[in-house]
Amino acid sequence: MKVLCYGVRDVERPFFEKLAKDYNLEVTCTSNFLNTKETAELAKGFDCVVLRANCFANKENLDLYKEYGVEYVLTRTVGTNHIDIPYAKELGFKMAFVPFYSPNAISELAVTHAMMLLRHMSYTTYKTGVKKDFTVDANMFSKEIRNCTVGVVGLGRIGMTTAKLFKGLGANVLGQDLFPKTGVEDIVTQVELDELLAKSDIVCLHCPFIPENGKVVTKEFLAKMKEGAILINAARGELQDVPALVEALESGHLAGLGIDVLENESTVFFKDFKGGDIEDPTINKLINMYPRVLVSPHMGSYTDEAVTNMIETSFQNLTEFVETGDCKNKIK
Incomplete structure (x- = not known):
């Protein structure tokens, strides 16, 4: 399972890398946010994308994801208003969020x-x-x-x-x-x-x-x-x-x-x-x-514990989707 994670800061990379091994996922991290056609194009060849706040899964980007064969649009946030949820459902994406963290x-x-x-x-x-x-x-x-x-x-x-x-x-x-x-x-x-x-x-x-x-x-x-x-x-x-x-x-x-x-x-x-x-x-x-x-620039969750919680829950969500076809944290 190939996973592209957006908006990953350098200090967060070791957390992604460790947890990717734990969940047997092939994870690629990019510091880019999903906000242009070019950043959406980074998802070519990936099965799943993991977004964060200020990554905008709008109609244009979702259309590209569909074209590229992305199946899972996950967000490592509690909020989901950066995703066009009705349109994503229309296209058949499986989506999940992180209900809480530290x-x-x-x-x-x-x-x-x-x-x-x-x-x-x-x-x-x-x-x-x-x-x-x-x-x-x-x-x-x-x-x-x-x-x-x-x-x-x-x-x-x-x-x-x-x-x-x-x-x-x-x-x-x-x-x-x-x-x-x-x-x-x-x-x-x-x-x-x-x-x-x-x-x-x-x-x-x-x-x-x-x-x-x-x-x-x-x-x-x-x-x-x-x-x-x-x-x-x-x-x-x-x-x-x-x-x-x-x-x-x-x-x-x-x-x-x-x-x-x-x-x-x-x-x-x-x-x-x-x-x-x-x-x-x-x-x-x-x-x-x-x-x-x-x-402060929306850094409340910028701690070791919170970052671990958000990444691990996202990887758990993906694993649950793959293994059961459903997820308790799916976006409804």
Whole structure:
């Protein structure tokens, strides 16, 4: 079984190579993302492709895959909106996704963003490391996390892991989920969203984006947040209204923002804009608010454990398809 894996970074290759041997697969890795006819053509001679976020299996690319004899279109992500699923089904591709991977990877990044903003570490280390100014000023003064309330929106695997991490640091943790959880009272106190926003010094988003429900972080959402609070989004870029975020930051109502995601992020993430500006003026304005705004390029899953989970589940999905004709993680 010949497998082409897209968007593989050099540091990830040893994980692919080891697991390919474990699953007896002939795996080829490319750093290219699936985003042009040329990158689709790389799949000639392969039985299976493994995609990641920002690899677009659209009609044009799927037609080429069909022409080349590709049978399996897998993605090593939880999200599947980069695949034209109805058309792929029409063409008869077998498809599967990764339903979850190490929740700690995302949670630890969210906590890191939050603690850097709370303790003003980006501001401080920029001042000492770049400006060589080692004076202590009022901008470095902060609360301790144990004197803060942290609100977690979305109490799935990742949200609950984030809640546990903040609880371990001594914070008072509030949580909200569309489907309230049981048996978590020792970690998180569940409240309505409005109460969570009003009381939380730090708000972390770990909820899915549901298109019919629209954006979660709107002007109204931000206005309900506690004055001077910090917002963290390591979930989905579609959840946030960027102009509303800029306005809340400019007014000072929002003290800090840490994000690992953007809407339409492929226009920005994984590209080098050194010496120039980003085309979208609103995104450009947001990023220029550093160090009050910390942006990481969708690297929440960029850890040893998460990468192993994503690759291994993808190879398990393929093996299950080959051996049984079906897969528990198939895209429906």
